[in-house]
Amino acid sequence: MRYIGVVLIAAAAVLGTVPGAGAQAPAAQPSAEALQAAKDLVAVTSPDTLAELQSTIAANFWPELENSVRKQYPKIDNETLTELRGEYEHVMSDAANFALAEAPTIYARHFTVDELKEITAFYRTPAGAKALTVLPKAMAEVLPVLQAHVQSSMPKFGAAFAEILKKHGYQPK
Numbered sequence: 777m778r779y780i781g782v783v784l785i786a787a788a789a790v791l792g793t794v795p796g797a798g799a800q801a802p803a804a805q806p807s808a809e810a811l812q813a814a815k816d817l818v819a820v821t822s823p824d825t826l827a828e829l830q831s832t833i834a835a836n837f838w839p840e841l842e843n844s845v846r847k848q849y850p851k852i853d854n855e856t857l858t859e860l861r862g863e864y865e866h867v868m869s870d871a872a873n874f875a876l877a878e879a880p881t882i883y884a885r886h887f888t889v890d891e892l893k894e895i896t897a898f899y900r901t902p903a904g905a906k907a908l909t910v911l912p913k914a915m916a917e918v919l920p921v922l923q924a925h926v927q928s929s930m931p932k933f934g935a936a937f938a939e940i941l942k943k944h945g946y947q948p949k
Contacts, residue, residue, distance in 0.1 A: 806884030813892035814880035820899045821908060822876055830872055832916040834865050836923065 806814070838861055845860065846852060883892060898904040938948070 806881060807889070810884040810887075810889045810892065811880055813889045813896070814883035814887070817883060817892050817896045817899070818876065818879050820896050822879070830865070830868055832912055832919065833868060834861075835916065836919040838864060840923075 841864065842857060842861070845857070887895070899908060941948075
């Protein structure tokens with residue numbers, strides 16, 4: 777089940793819900809104006825984008841997760857797999873909703889009020905509105921490319937990692 781954990785962590789990282797993933801030292805508490813500007817941005821960008829992103833992540837990560845489960849439980853039936861996928865999607869949805877609730881405070885720490893207003897204004901333009909619908913679909917195409925590249929890089933990474941450990945006097949057990 778170790779692979780399942782890696783897939784869940786990767787999916788959570790894509791959603792931005794892994795504690796510490798890309799984290800920076802917290803800044804001072806954002807002003808009420810900054811927090812409101814960030815909430816406005818989230819309101820414009822999140823509803824459809826979040827649903828599309830969740831769907832994309834499920835579509836890209838579930839097949840590998842399912843294959844892993846099938847290897848461990850070769851006699852697993854479709855009803856059980858359907859229930860597992862439902863639970864997987866539920867967990868991802870909860871994680872995304874949690875992250876979304878935290879997003880305004882995080883955005884307000886990283887952007888000025890004026891920047892938040894400019895970004896929100898952009899997403900209200902035709903190009904911005906299109907970006908909100910097209911970017912998640914484009915990510916659906918990017919994720920498998922990224923996933924394949926990472927998988928093909930693992931032997932090289934493993935060898936480099938082993939070499940560094942060996943150089944520092946560590947031997948595998």
